[in-house]
Amino acid sequence: xxxxxxxxAPSPTGYLHLGGARTALFNYLxxxxxxxxxxxxxxxxxxxxxxxEYVEAILDGLEWLGLEADEGPIFQSGRDELYRxxxxxxxxxxxxxxxxxxxxxLDAKRKAAQAxxxxxxxxxxxxxxxxxxxxxxxxxxxxxxxxxxxTGFRDLIRGPVVFDNAELDDLVLVRTDGSPTFHLVVVxxxxxxxxxxxxxxxxxxxxxxxxxxxxxxxGAEPPVYGHxxxxxxxxxxxxxxxxxxxSVGAYRELxxxxxxxVNYLARLGxxxxxxxxxxxxxxxxxxxxxxxNKSASAFxxxxxxxxxxxxxxxxxxxxxxxxxLPFFPDDLRPAIDxxxxxxxxxxxxxRAHSLVELADQARTFVDDDVxxxxxxxxxxxxxxxxxxxxxxxxxxxxxxxxxxTAIEPAFxxxxxxxxxxxxxxxxxxxxxxxxxxxxxxxxxxxxxxGKQRTLDRLRNACEQAAAGTLPLAESEA
RNA sequence: GGCCCCUUCGUCUAGCGGUCCAGGACGUCGGCCUCUCACGCCGAAAACACGGGUUCGAGUCCCGUAGGGGUCACCA
Numbered sequence: 001x002x003x004x005x006x007x008x009a010p011s012p013t014g015y016l017h018l019g020g021a022r023t024a025l026f027n028y029l030x031x032x033x034x035x036x037x038x039x040x041x042x043x044x045x046x047x048x049x050x051x052x053e054y055v056e057a058i059l060d061g062l063e064w065l066g067l068e069a070d071e072g073p074i075f076q077s078g079r080d081e082l083y084r085x086x087x088x089x090x091x092x093x094x095x096x097x098x099x100x101x102x103x104x105x106l107d108a109k110r111k112a113a114q115a116x117x118x119x120x121x122x123x124x125x126x127x128x129x130x131x132x133x134x135x136x137x138x139x140x141x142x143x144x145x146x147x148x149x150x151t152g153f154r155d156l157i158r159g160p161v162v163f164d165n166a167e168l169d170d171l172v173l174v175r176t177d178g179s180p181t182f183h184l185v186v187v188x189x190x191x192x193x194x195x196x197x198x199x200x201x202x203x204x205x206x207x208x209x210x211x212x213x214x215x216x217x218x219g220a221e222p223p224v225y226g227h228x229x230x231x232x233x234x235x236x237x238x239x240x241x242x243x244x245x246x247s248v249g250a251y252r253e254l255x256x257x258x259x260x261x262v263n264y265l266a267r268l269g270x271x272x273x274x275x276x277x278x279x280x281x282x283x284x285x286x287x288x289x290x291x292x293n294k295s296a297s298a299f300x301x302x303x304x305x306x307x308x309x310x311x312x313x314x315x316x317x318x319x320x321x322x323x324x325l326p327f328f329p330d331d332l333r334p335a336i337d338x339x340x341x342x343x344x345x346x347x348x349x350x351r352a353h354s355l356v357e358l359a360d361q362a363r364t365f366v367d368d369d370v371x372x373x374x375x376x377x378x379x380x381x382x383x384x385x386x387x388x389x390x391x392x393x394x395x396x397x398x399x400x401x402x403x404x405t406a407i408e409p410a411f412x413x414x415x416x417x418x419x420x421x422x423x424x425x426x427x428x429x430x431x432x433x434x435x436x437x438x439x440x441x442x443x444x445x446x447x448x449x450g451k452q453r454t455l456d457r458l459r460n461a462c463e464q465a466a467a468g469t470l471p472l473a474e475s476e477a
Numbered sequence: 478g479g480c481c482c483c484u485u486c487g488u489c490u491a492g493c494g495g496u497c498c499a500g501g502a503c504g505u506c507g508g509c510c511u512c513u514c515a516c517g518c519c520g521a522a523a524a525c526a527c528g529g530g531u532u533c534g535a536g537u538c539c540c541g542u543a544g545g546g547g548u549c550a551c552c553a
Binding site for chain 1: 478
């Protein structure tokens with residue numbers, strides 16, 4: 001058996017979206033699982049709609065996801081000779097012909113056909129003209145599609161699929177301007193690159209019999225196809241802008257980590273028993289077209305967020321610290337001490353569902369400019385609390401070593417002495433240290449902050465609260 | 478509209494004729510834990526689209542119906 005070769009062939013007419021990313025992923029996994037190779041091909045035959053910007057966006061997206069290709073990117077724009085040679089052989093064998101119908105004529109015929117309820121397929125006016133163009137005469141080249149019989153194939157995911165050839169169209173292979181179209185270049189390149197398996201979106205299902213015809217006319221053995229169910233929005237319609245973010249880059253900016261995106265996308269339309277969380281290696285190990293579903297799957301932000309959370313908690317401190325760095329405010333980032341940030345990660349890991357949240361929660365650990373939430377200060381930094389906090393800072397003064405095991409007893413002893421519940425001490429402390437009412441455990445917080453910072457913040461907050469000069473956080477817009 | 482594809486809890490899914498009065502996960506709702514918020518733990522509600530067959534027996538096979546989706550370009 002030939003070794004497996006798959007490909008991902010996006011057209012650079014937009015950013016890498018979730019559907020494309022999943023198609024790339026499945027081809028990647030299939031190739032890796034079978035020890036084969038994965039080729040990246042850029043389908044930029046539509047010069048008007050393709051752009052370098054999108055090429056780079058797609059390349060970036062794939063790199064970020066870690067879906068590196070073994071070959072490519074191969075750009076179709078540089079391979080005209082290849083396509084021309086194949087078309088000539090098709091003309092020669094009679095499998096392709098010149099068509100002189102103008103776009104206006106075709107358009108009119110289509111409309112008339114639709115109005116009359118007939119098939120709007122090309123009426124094959126020029127099919128048997130047997131004419132070659134006079135010099136300078138405008139024409140396209142069409143594929144001579146078998147008019148009778150059936151074209152069927154065994155889909156890797158759907159099983160046997162059959163189309164009546166009568167339903168197929170004599171599609172255009174070469175445009176008036178001499179440029180090759182999608183159907184032609186796809187087939188030629190899949191032959192040239194020796195592609196053995198193609199996993200693509202279900203929207204290509206009806207293209208497959210047409211392309212199979214071209215393979216046959218070219219005397220080439222076609223690859224095996226598998227058509228993936230589409231990803232749809234919560235309303236079950238095709239995923240689009242109105243469903244919110246659809247580009248991979250958007251999720252990167254939302255603080256999703258690549259492994260989580262890969263995991264979630266893999267599980268959308270594919271499963272392996274009851275397992276939900278997969279590492280990259282596990283995916284390569286377990287991936288199998290048997291596990292691919294047939295029906296469209298709805299993108300669910302809630303579950304995606306949970307998957308991200310699960311991956312984040314499996315990441316190392318260093319990795320998370322580095323990953324969260326881009327999500328701090330620009331003016332703060334240069335001042336961040338990596339060691340302090342990293343020390344905060346263990347306290348935050350089970351609290352953040354995204355890198356954005358992580359950076360937000362880590363801020364108080366790396367930024368000594370504490371800003372107070374007005375409501376929190378009003379409620380927890382009154383005179384009574386200030387007294388307790390002064391007593392606390394005195395008590396903490398003698399704590400040694402500065403570890404939770406020593407800090408906690410100090411808190412509890414003071415609470416006993418003051419005859420208050422721990423909460424009456426802990427919550428004001430939290431506000432004094434962080435400016436807000438939400439944070440990791442208070443003892444861990446103190447330890448991570450260090451003795452000096454803890455005492456400084458405690459005393460500062462008391463002074464400022466007493467003087468009515470607490471710097472307030474800007475209220476949420 | 479023609480053709481093609483699809484149909485298990487709100488969502489992702491397990492199930493490949495009996496072990497399914499349908500299992501897991503997200504989400505939701507209770508509860509526990511608790512210095513706040515999380516995490517964790519325990520528990521609950523929640524689905525085989527419908528109708529015919531085949532079979533001793535169907536979520537699982539077949540055929541219809543309904544619903545959803547895709548596609549019908551000199552776009553890919």
